[in-house]
Amino acid sequence: MKQINIKALAQELNLSVSTISKALRDSYEISDETKHRVLELAAKLNYTPNPYASSLRGKKSRNIAIVIPEVADSFFSQAINGIESVAKGKGYHVLICLTHENYEHEQAILKEFQSGRVDGVLMSVSSETASGGHIQELIAKEVPVVFFDRALNGVAAARIVTDDFQSGYNATAHLIEQGCRNIAFLGVSSQLSISNDRMAGYRKAMEEKGLPFREVYCSSSPEDNHTLVTDLLRQHGRPDGILASVEKLATSVYQACAELQLSMPADVKLVCFSNLGIAAMLYPSLTTVTQPAFEMGKAAAATLLKLLEKKHTDPSGLDMVIPSELIRRGSSL
Amino acid sequence: MKQINIKALAQELNLSVSTISKALRDSYEISDETKHRVLELAAKLNYTPNPYASSLRGKKSRNIAIVIPEVADSFFSQAINGIESVAKGKGYHVLICLTHENYEHEQAILKEFQSGRVDGVLMSVSSETASGGHIQELIAKEVPVVFFDRALNGVAAARIVTDDFQSGYNATAHLIEQGCRNIAFLGVSSQLSISNDRMAGYRKAMEEKGLPFREVYCSSSPEDNHTLVTDLLRQHGRPDGILASVEKLATSVYQACAELQLSMPADVKLVCFSNLGIAAMLYPSLTTVTQPAFEMGKAAAATLLKLLEKKHTDPSGLDMVIPSELIRRGSSL
DNA sequence: GTGAAAGCGCTAACAA
């Protein structure tokens, strides 16, 4: 790895390293002519600055991290695109870190960030995450954190979320309107904000009609979820409607219905929180609560960069709620 | 960002920084007792080594990059998981870099890597990438590159691919067997290895039966693809079978069929290269060529790490072909 | 078994 560095440029041009450095950063101290010569040579020699040296020196990396459970999820992949689009514009690099819905992984990742590897963090907590010590610790080291989608209550950080409560309410109201009386809510975890808020909306809608709750928590394993849903639908007095709070649960419901010979929407109606592009081509087409994933990503990144640029900004007052949309399709009509 | 560093540990224990450094790296020179004291204090103070300092010093980052077109694709998201699983085991970090199927983006990303930001690169080239100068340049700087899935011909780098030719052949043969005579191949780009190899397999199968070719190249914009497919299916003498070489084209075909009131599989049969978990729940369920995404990711990472560990290894002889599987479903039966 | 010191490539005081 023979690297062209500032010193090499300096020698070639008979200038000092500091002049080169300043010229490259377009300092006002340097004459236009020198700048020009430097830039030209740098381009010719294909000079690329060593990011480790400047991060070490400058105590900032111009890296931000996205910490999410999984990349195989249409919400997260769209959100990543939104985040990237604003980070790139401001000259930041984006590190994608996957927790696989595992609390220990999440802890380890954030622990590492204490080293200064990244200047800030955008995160959606794992479904296992119940307490925020690891997040607090990072914030204590002055690494700003912004939650998007899945926030953790009790941690003082900006949060960019969708209107989970209202969406849960709307989705449930829709199922009731379509004739469901026995609606089950499939949650992800009793700690997760999104799960809880969506569930609260569900409860409110059910309560208003005097209907009974039924809440089931799924795991992170597709196999477990499959048996869970199958058991739910095999019961006597099985639900006639399901509100699934995350995308991956949709598959389990479709599969279970197929295996149990239940037909959607006649026997069971389904609404799922999902950003899947092919929701309309499922059989039956899937009614979704679709989140503004790209916008949420953009907003979260913009908020983080704001925090990064003027450190004094107070994280409160930065929260944002962007509404989701209920898209009615065959699975609930 | 007040950071605990080696110096702080040294002061606390009345030892020199070099002793601390050696103790942390478990050097044989250091007594067990000292090691113990150091590790204990490090844990207590929550010490995290500064990765920039050690990368700068050691001239290696223990970072590897995944350069892919898009993360919203089930093949790539599964492959990422495979790569991560082996990289993590060897203490490497993974940077995911998105080209958005854009050649300039890809160039810029690789250019940056010349700085030593990563020790090695795993890549699937963008659909726009026709020549490999940027890749060659990186290899010239002794940054090893391993292609996975989408390789670029003419670049001397290891490649982990699936049996594209055979899969294309099998898929086409299957469509012919199901009665199709007028089969169109939807490619991504005339440069892309996967597209070409899959197409070659298609051609062979068609040739064997004396059937005519019809090849259409799609773009990276969903809207364009939609009109392209719609036009194709609106033609007089429209195809009665389609072999789509990448996942995202499936959506376009389903949509176009719906709009044109063509029924699958009666009017048009479809086979698509895809790793979508919900392929079975589409309407009609989608016949897929499913790639061993996770395995390919693992193999690619293992190959790269091999190259990283003993630099003398010759990239030839490292290639690998892992077969895909044709899963017959409703869209072609 | 431990320590002193050089230096990775870059930036920013401070000098000239």
Place this chain on the structure above:
DNA sequence: TTGTTAGCGCTTTCAC
């Protein structure tokens, strides 16, 4: 306008 120099935190000879 340009140059000298001192580190950023870490690893690694080489000396003790």
